Amino acid sequence: MTDSWATSGADLHLELRGPGLRSGLMEALREAVRSGRLAPGTRLPSSRSLAADLGVARNTVADAYAELVAEGWLTARQGSGTRVARRTAPRPGPAAGPRAPAGRRPPVRRPPAHTLCPGTPDLGSFPRDAWLTASRRALTAAPHEALGYAGPHGRPELRAALADYLARARGVHAHPDRVVICAGFVHGLRLMARVLRDRRVREVAVESYGLDVHWDLLGGAGLRTPALPFDDHGTRTGDLDRQGALLITAAHQFPLGGALPPDRRAAAVDWARRTGGLVLEDDYDGEFRYDRRPVGALQGLDPERVVYLGTASKSLTPGLRLGWMVLPEDLVGEVLAAKGTSDWVTGTLDQLTLAEFLRSGAYDRHVRSMRLRYRRRRDQLVAALAERSSHIRVSGIAAGLHAVLELPPGTERTVVQAAAWQGLALHGLDRYRHPGVPPGRDALVVGYATPTDSAWPGALDALCRALP
Numbered sequence: 001m002t003d004s005w006a007t008s009g010a011d012l013h014l015e016l017r018g019p020g021l022r023s024g025l026m027e028a029l030r031e032a033v034r035s036g037r038l039a040p041g042t043r044l045p046s047s048r049s050l051a052a053d054l055g056v057a058r059n060t061v062a063d064a065y066a067e068l069v070a071e072g073w074l075t076a077r078q079g080s081g082t083r084v085a086r087r088t089a090p091r092p093g094p095a096a097g098p099r100a101p102a103g104r105r106p107p108v109r110r111p112p113a114h115t116l117c118p119g120t121p122d123l124g125s126f127p128r129d130a131w132l133t134a135s136r137r138a139l140t141a142a143p144h145e146a147l148g149y150a151g152p153h154g155r156p157e158l159r160a161a162l163a164d165y166l167a168r169a170r171g172v173h174a175h176p177d178r179v180v181i182c183a184g185f186v187h188g189l190r191l192m193a194r195v196l197r198d199r200r201v202r203e204v205a206v207e208s209y210g211l212d213v214h215w216d217l218l219g220g221a222g223l224r225t226p227a228l229p230f231d232d233h234g235t236r237t238g239d240l241d242r243q244g245a246l247l248i249t250a251a252h253q254f255p256l257g258g259a260l261p262p263d264r265r266a267a268a269v270d271w272a273r274r275t276g277g278l279v280l281e282d283d284y285d286g287e288f289r290y291d292r293r294p295v296g297a298l299q300g301l302d303p304e305r306v307v308y309l310g311t312a313s314k315s316l317t318p319g320l321r322l323g324w325m326v327l328p329e330d331l332v333g334e335v336l337a338a339k340g341t342s343d344w345v346t347g348t349l350d351q352l353t354l355a356e357f358l359r360s361g362a363y364d365r366h367v368r369s370m371r372l373r374y375r376r377r378r379d380q381l382v383a384a385l386a387e388r389s390s391h392i393r394v395s396g397i398a399a400g401l402h403a404v405l406e407l408p409p410g411t412e413r414t415v416v417q418a419a420a421w422q423g424l425a426l427h428g429l430d431r432y433r434h435p436g437v438p439p440g441r442d443a444l445v446v447g448y449a450t451p452t453d454s455a456w457p458g459a460l461d462a463l464c465r466a467l468p
């Protein structure tokens with residue numbers, strides 16, 4: 001047995017096994033690929049240098065490489081050398097543990113080739129060039145002081161730019177002093193949970209359908225989250241009672257997709273005024289409305305009783321982890337205290353870049369262009385469904401990054417499974433149901449913004465094939 005390192009190309013440790021040098025080398029390479037030590041795409045040393053390292057004839061290595069290429073373990077291309085193939089023979093599972101008897105192994109589910117799960121914008125459309133331009137400008141203009149530890153409020157440049165933008169585009173009453181920067185909506189909600197607990201609030205009313213991460217986060221902070229009843233017009237805010245706060249997606253209910261009617265918006269604010277409660281407004285996709293002008297934020301009705309929470313996760317990308325809160329005056333100090341003495345989570349450079357992005361008009365341009373793109377996709381989805389199936393209806397307003405497809409009763413789970421077997425990841429409505437709410441209608445929550453432009457036609461096609 002020879003034990004050796006190759007020192008040019010990939011740094012390669014091989015243990016040659018077995019009687020023959022060539023077959024020993026081949027088995028050692030197969031083992032390295034199988035175990036993952038050699039990742040797909042890794043460039044191997046040239047046959048000359050590996051031969052020199054192993055002390056074997058160059059032809060031995062060249063022959064071993066050639067056979068492994070023929071078997072599909074390696075690829076060889078003029079100019080790019082010999083590499084580990086992108087798709088090699090399947091890796092064995094863990095050595096220990098029971099295996100299904102031959103012939104009775106469960107079929108292997110294909111990893112999804114497409115996803116229409118909601119929650120993510122088209123990441124391929126992130127405006128990289130415009131963002132880089134803004135970033136360069138922001139960094140060039142930033143004073144040295146901006147590069148140090150930052151206070152919890154957020155950069156003043158960003159707070160001022162957001163106050164302007166939110167007043168203009170979302171009808172929010174915003175003064176820069178009332179804006180606090182956070183790491184996305186979830187961070188803002190976490191801060192509010194702490195403040196509410198400190199104020200001895202016990203319950204935050206939530207909607208019948210929503211995101212379990214938000215309910216869990218509130219629950220983890222010691223707050224109960226009873227669900228408000230829901231009917232064809234949306235969340236019944238008139239049923240609010242002694243809860244200390246309400247979390248609501250008023251402009252575009254997530255996931256059902258309705259806009260809260262004016263009388264229910266007013267009822268939420270009246271309740272907050274009457275009881276001293278707070279409304280936490282999750283305005284996650286307010287910029288994206290396709291049928292008419294966006295519904296303004298609920299916060300405009302009473303800035304002292306509504307906490308407005310916005311995010312860059314839909315309009316730009318969730319990877320930025322940037323969000324903003326616009327607070328009633330008497331909450332600013334408490335939220336800043338909950339955030340800590342410094343801003344430990346939100347980077348200053350991204351804040352400065354976003355401020356420049358907003359100020360220069362690049363944000364408006366990006367949102368306008370994405371609005372057109374998403375609107376086109378929604379139209380294509382509706383048209384494809386109309387052609388494909390007369391019993392599938394799209395409900396909710398023409399807005400946002402997702403649509404709800406109403407299914408025939410009893411079919412939701414089968415459709416989601418059928419789609420999965422075809423390589424399409426889909427979410428049924430039921431996964432967004434609050435645990436205290438009885439099972440309701442069958443539907444899909446289709447994130448039509450999620451695929452890139454090139455993946456969208458294939459995803460739409462796969463969806464149509466999975467439908468009953």
Ligand SMILES: Cc1ncc(COP(=O)(O)O)c(C=O)c1O
Binds near residue numbers: 119187249322323
């Ligand atoms: C209803 C709702 N609110 C808020 C968010 C945004 O969360 P974050 O800003 O933490 O990324 C999402 C993202 O999926 C969402 O669906």
